[in-house]
Amino acid sequence: MLIETERTPNPATRKFLPGRTVMEAGGRDFATVDAAEASPLASALFATGMVDGVYFGRDFISVSAAPTVEWEMLEPEVLGLLLDHFTLDAPLFAPGSAAGIEVAPDGPTFDDDPADADIIDQIKELIETRVRPAVAQDGGDIVYRGYRQGTLFLAMQGACQGCPSSAVTLKRGIEGLIKHYVPEVETVEAV
Numbered sequence: 001m002l003i004e005t006e007r008t009p010n011p012a013t014r015k016f017l018p019g020r021t022v023m024e025a026g027g028r029d030f031a032t033v034d035a036a037e038a039s040p041l042a043s044a045l046f047a048t049g050m051v052d053g054v055y056f057g058r059d060f061i062s063v064s065a066a067p068t069v070e071w072e073m074l075e076p077e078v079l080g081l082l083l084d085h086f087t088l089d090a091p092l093f094a095p096g097s098a099a100g101i102e103v104a105p106d107g108p109t110f111d112d113d114p115a116d117a118d119i120i121d122q123i124k125e126l127i128e129t130r131v132r133p134a135v136a137q138d139g140g141d142i143v144y145r146g147y148r149q150g151t152l153f154l155a156m157q158g159a160c161q162g163c164p165s166s167a168v169t170l171k172r173g174i175e176g177l178i179k180h181y182v183p184e185v186e187t188v189e190a191v
Contacts, residue, residue, distance in 0.1 A: 003082050005075065008139040010163030012052070013064040014071060015139030016078065018086050023056050027141045029157040030054040039093050041085045048081075050074045055141065055158030056092065062139035062158040110146025110153055120147050122182045127154075131174055135160060142174070150186035152178060166190070 004017040028039070031053050036042035042054045045063060050073065053064035061082065065074050084090075112120055127144055135142050140160030145153040154174070160166045167190070175188035 001083060001087055003079055003086070005079070006139070008062065008159035008163070009165045009169075010064070010139075010159045010161075012067075012162065013062050013139055013159035014075065014078070015159060016061045016063065016082055017059060018061070018082060020086065021059055022061055022092070023058055025058075027058070027157065028056045029141070029161075030056075031161070037094070040090060041081070041092060044081050044085070045078065048074070048077050050077065053158075053161065055139070057136055057139070057141060057158065060136070060139060064159070064162070110148050112147055116147055116184075119182060119184045123147060123152060123178060123185065126178055126181055130177060134173075135169075145191050147185070150184060152185050152188045153191045154188060155191050 002019060004019070006015040006017065008015050030036040030039065030042040030046070033043075033046045036046045036054060039054075039056075041061075042056075045051045045054050050066050050069040051063055052066040053062075055062040063074075063078050065071060124144055127142065131142055138159055140156060140158035140163070142160065143155045143157060145155050147153070154170070156163075156166050156170070160169070163169075170188060170190055175185075178185050178188060
């Protein structure tokens with residue numbers, strides 16, 4: 001089995017492509033050791049002591065190195081764990097975990113005004129069709145958190161969390177795209 005490795009715009013994060021589906025739908029972010037308990041694979045990656053975050057996407061896994069950890073040391077460890085996991089066809093989530101249940105989002109969410117339903121539908125459609133696929137190419141994800149009085153709130157996940165260029169991507173790329181198609185959006189904020 002060959003697992004491709006790609007650099008991401010975030011120097012602390014690498015994207016690993018096992019050549020098969022990782023998540024059937026959506027993604028799952030593991031920002032802490034405690035959160036990783038739901039997945040044997042995420043737990044094993046954190047157990048190296050060199051990992052600061054794990055994200056499962058549709059066909060990739062993003063791994064963030066802990067501060068001061070060099071990828072030259074970490075990459076062989078990650079590749080070994082991924083090869084073992086996928087070769088054994090091991091389960092991605094622990095039995096009896098809440099893997100199939102929608103997980104409450106980390107961080108703030110904002111109650112949407114029902115009067116903005118059409119605007120919100122347009123925003124969500126753009127995020128799904130244009131933004132998320134582009135962000136996934138870099139090993140990350142973006143999640144809708146709310147819309148209120150012209151401000152769109154989004155959360156960055158995976159390789160996008162902590163990426164030095166994520167603020168520029170959010171403001172120049174994503175905000176520009178969404179404002180172009182949905183003029184009611186005045187600004188986009190990360191939460």
